Amino acid sequence: DAKTTQPTSMDCAEGRAANLPxxxxxxxxxxxxxxxxxxxxxxxxxxxxxxxxNETNEMASLIITEDRKSSTLILxxxxxxxxxxxxCCASGYSSASKIIFGSGTRLSIRx
Amino acid sequence: xxxVSQHPSRVICxxxxxxxxxxxxxxxxxxxxxxxxxxxxxxxxxxxxxxxGSKATYEQGVEKDKFLINHASLTLSTLTVTSxxxxxxxxxxxxxQVGSYEQYFGPGTRLTVT
Numbered sequence: 771d772a773k774t775t776q777p778t779s780m781d782c783a784e785g786r787a788a789n790l791p792x793x794x795x796x797x798x799x800x801x802x803x804x805x806x807x808x809x810x811x812x813x814x815x816x817x818x819x820x821x822x823x824n825e826t827n828e829m830a831s832l833i834i835t836e837d838r839k840s841s842t843l844i845l846x847x848x849x850x851x852x853x854x855x856x857x858c859c860a861s862g863y864s865s866a867s868k869i870i871f872g873s874g875t876r877l878s879i880r881x
Numbered sequence: 882x883x884x885v886s887q888h889p890s891r892v893i894c895x896x897x898x899x900x901x902x903x904x905x906x907x908x909x910x911x912x913x914x915x916x917x918x919x920x921x922x923x924x925x926x927x928x929x930x931x932x933x934g935s936k937a938t939y940e941q942g943v944e945k946d947k948f949l950i951n952h953a954s955l956t957l958s959t960l961t962v963t964s965x966x967x968x969x970x971x972x973x974x975x976x977x978q979v980g981s982y983e984q985y986f987g988p989g990t991r992l993t994v995t
Binding site: 813815868 | 885887915917924925926927930972974976978983984985986987988989991
């Protein structure tokens with residue numbers, strides 16, 4: 771499982787786009803990039819995942835570099851409820867593929 | 882989306898006793914379930930991978946005799962912390978995987994051992 775590196779903390783103004791970077795330079799060809807977030811004292815919540823193409827859903831967009839060594843999660847219009855720890859993980863796409871969590875980025879949204 | 886529940890949400894037990902935590906997938910059958918532990922201000926640490934009807938696979942450093950995992954059906958996995966000690970106090974989180982798709986996480990169980 772590839773190791774991921776994220777900034778320890780970030781902050782963003784409410785209503786602005788929050789861009790959370792992640793480095794995964796050792797990612798292998800069959801590993802996907804997953805993003806989860808964890809609000810205090812709750813279980814992680816799935817946000818988005820991708821292999822090499824950029825992805826978008828109702829929560830966020832995922833931009834993966836062409837060499838797949840890094841990615842950026844974009845929350846287009848951050849709200850106070852987006853305050854959480856965001857985890858970027860690399861994992862295979864098969865039954866029993868483990869997700870190994872790194873240290874994550876603590877995102878604070880300021881009013 | 883898929884819902885995973887855990888029971889209990891909080892438990893306090895005395896040192897030396899055993900505690901069982903249940904993880905259920907409510908509206909889907911999970912091919913695989915995972916158990917994590919999270920200490921305050923730390924990330925989630927994978928403890929074990931569990932498949933229905935077979936023995937769990939434990940991560941390095943996790944004592945299989947202390948953390949007993951039973952995966953009796955496609956919707957239920959249990960984690961039993963045996964002979965609990967204060968250092969086992971932690972936030973225990975399970976997740977369930979549907980086929981080859983993303984994992985859905987439970988809300989967690991906070992265990993306090995006194």
